[in-house]
Amino acid sequence: MNTTISSRTTTPQLGFDFPSGLAHSAGINKSGSKSISDLDLTNPTGIEAGEALSRMIVDDRVLHMGMTTWRALLDRAISLGHTELYPSDGSQVGLRTPGLRFGPIQRMPDLGPQYVIQSIFRNRLDSRLKAEEQVKSGRVLVQGTTKVELIVQQETITLCLFLGRKPVGAFELDLATLAASCLNDGASQAAASLATKLAMAFPDEDNLLITRSVQAAFDQVLKALGIGGLK
Incomplete structure (x- = not known):
């Protein structure tokens, strides 16, 4: 009787069909300011920054997150203390720990700085x-x-108007609307909405001047919270 056991495997081979779409559309975050391929990292649809970043895929090789989203990567970097935006690679913006020269993210999508702030x-x-x-x-x-x-306040901002030292009016604004307007350099629907609300609340004031003053006041709030630099 032949008792030889064949070395040839008869176990069925499993096939895995991994989708390749993510790899082709993902940016790469690694050491080096020119590490991200020149794919479209803008936000042509105009949706909210956090939502847009949650749809952008990135292969992170610095914080070891692997294939993730830009929103998740930025959230992780912020939680680790990387809270300072800095100019890198020409017009690009990076994220680092305050006081350091470089950071784990040396180039991010256009909406990255807005979302970080x-x-x-x-x-x-x-x-x-x-x-x-x-x-x-x-x-x-x-x-x-x-x-x-x-x-x-938690969800609102009270805008107080003074004539000299005398208070002459107050107006409550939605915090999210004001923040979106001021953090997007005025180029948004939120900015137009803010300007309209201020014109209606203070019809006797120059709308352009009061809008700019409110934005300057919001910049002071950011600095009071230790947030400055790039926007």
Whole structure:
């Protein structure tokens, strides 16, 4: 009787059909400021920054996240203390720990800086408000002796109007709308909405001047929360 056992395997081979679409459309995050391929990282649809970034795939090789989304990668970097935006590779923007020369992300999508500032702003604002600290701007000149001041709450901002030292009006704004307007350099539907609301609330004031003053006051709020630099 032949008792020889054949070495040839008879086990069926399993086939895995991995989708290749992600790999072709993903950017690559690795050391080196020119590491991301020149794919379209803009936001032509105009949707909210966080939502747009959650649809953009990136292969992260620095924080070892592997294939993920830009939103998840930026959230992870921020949680690790990388909170400073800096110019890198010409017109590109990177993210690093304050005080360091480089960071784990040396080039990000166009909406990356806006999302980073929005995230850090919300985190630090929540911490201040939970500690029952007041968050507000200084009084910013509009024209003549007219000034504006912003007082920030959890979901709203109170815009106070002064004539000299005398308060002459107050108007409540949605925090998300004001933040979206000011963090997007005024080029958004939120900015147009803000300008319209200010014109209706303060019809006797120069709309352009008061809008610019409100944006300057919001910049002071950002600095009060330790957020400055690129926007």
